Amino acid sequence: MRIRILAQTLLAALVGVTATAQNVKVDPKVSTYKKVSGINGNLNSIGSDTLNNLMAYWVEGFNKKYPNVKIQVEGKGSTTAPPALIEGTSQLGPMSREMKSEEADKFEKKFGYKPTKVAVAIDTLAVFVNKNNPIKSLSMQQVDAIFSKGRKGGHAKDIKTWGELGLTGEAANKPISLYGRNSASGTYGYFKEHALFKGDYKDSVKEQPGSSSVVQSVGSDRYAIGYSGIGYATSGVRAVPMSDEAKNGGAVFEATYANALSGKYPLSRYLYIYINKDPKKAIDPLTREFLKFVLSKEGQEIVVKDGFLPLTAKMEADEIAKLN
Numbered sequence: 001m002r003i004r005i006l007a008q009t010l011l012a013a014l015v016g017v018t019a020t021a022q023n024v025k026v027d028p029k030v031s032t033y034k035k036v037s038g039i040n041g042n043l044n045s046i047g048s049d050t051l052n053n054l055m056a057y058w059v060e061g062f063n064k065k066y067p068n069v070k071i072q073v074e075g076k077g078s079t080t081a082p083p084a085l086i087e088g089t090s091q092l093g094p095m096s097r098e099m100k101s102e103e104a105d106k107f108e109k110k111f112g113y114k115p116t117k118v119a120v121a122i123d124t125l126a127v128f129v130n131k132n133n134p135i136k137s138l139s140m141q142q143v144d145a146i147f148s149k150g151r152k153g154g155h156a157k158d159i160k161t162w163g164e165l166g167l168t169g170e171a172a173n174k175p176i177s178l179y180g181r182n183s184a185s186g187t188y189g190y191f192k193e194h195a196l197f198k199g200d201y202k203d204s205v206k207e208q209p210g211s212s213s214v215v216q217s218v219g220s221d222r223y224a225i226g227y228s229g230i231g232y233a234t235s236g237v238r239a240v241p242m243s244d245e246a247k248n249g250g251a252v253f254e255a256t257y258a259n260a261l262s263g264k265y266p267l268s269r270y271l272y273i274y275i276n277k278d279p280k281k282a283i284d285p286l287t288r289e290f291l292k293f294v295l296s297k298e299g300q301e302i303v304v305k306d307g308f309l310p311l312t313a314k315m316e317a318d319e320i321a322k323l324n
Helices: 010-011 053-065 077-086 101-111 142-148 169-173 188-196 212-221 257-262 285-295 297-305 313-321
Strands: 041-047 069-075 091-094 116-130 177-181 206-208 225-229 235-237 266-274
Touching: 041 077, 041 266, 041 285, 053 069, 053 091, 053 285, 053 297, 077 101, 077 188, 077 257, 077 266, 091 142, 091 297, 116 188, 116 257, 116 285, 116 297, 142 177, 142 257, 169 313, 206 212, 212 225, 212 235, 257 266, 266 285, 266 313, 285 297
Parallel strands: 041 069, 041 091, 177 206, 177 225
Antiparallel strands: 091 266, 116 225, 116 235, 116 266
């Protein structure tokens, strides 16, 4: 789900937040985490690869406050989160997309209520090229024509070479080498829905087991292109500024915090942790405190440290309310 709740009044309230993802500050109004007594036990987290590093950092920070707590993290893709929550093999289900209706329906059939979705960070899904690639920008419609079979975005023709995107010289006749995620990934599903306009990937897309693998592949292949969360950017790749011909007059926007909040960057998304919360019962204290830590100033500073984008104080308050 693209972020659309970000009105000008909200942007004006973000004192101390800078315009670029590389120099983001956490909203000073986000709450400071306060340690409580009696927290112990074990948690399992199964789900998103995109959130893997973030989960590890959050667990490390949480363990400093609660050294007797043990949290195991497994990140093989968002598709693995719903069945783990349903089967009770995990209490935390990190996902880089929203649950599909059929996934949520299976959960509700088992428990009689819907899973609780907690937004924990903001991500700009980036289209990466090699650092030496001079391309200035891409439209969503061009990206669709590069990666998809059917071009549901409306681009006139299939795009196979860099010359078709305006590159000259040696690069002009070079085929575009495509890298992406596998079907277990929430990033795969999000990109399919939004960048491919729900179309199908080309068979030539080289599926990678993780986000870092995509970025590493693009960084080592001068004529490659791939997609991943902005948090996985390295010095070997460059995030291409994006436009949407159907919106904003085709204006080009970089994958920055301000552009994510305003909704101008076309591939902005929330990252989630899903939990099993019975609306008739109090949430498990350990799960509650871990999520409160994640949503706190300290937890959101970890978000920034890992290259993703933090929630605003208003967003934090909305998510905290789900834990009551």
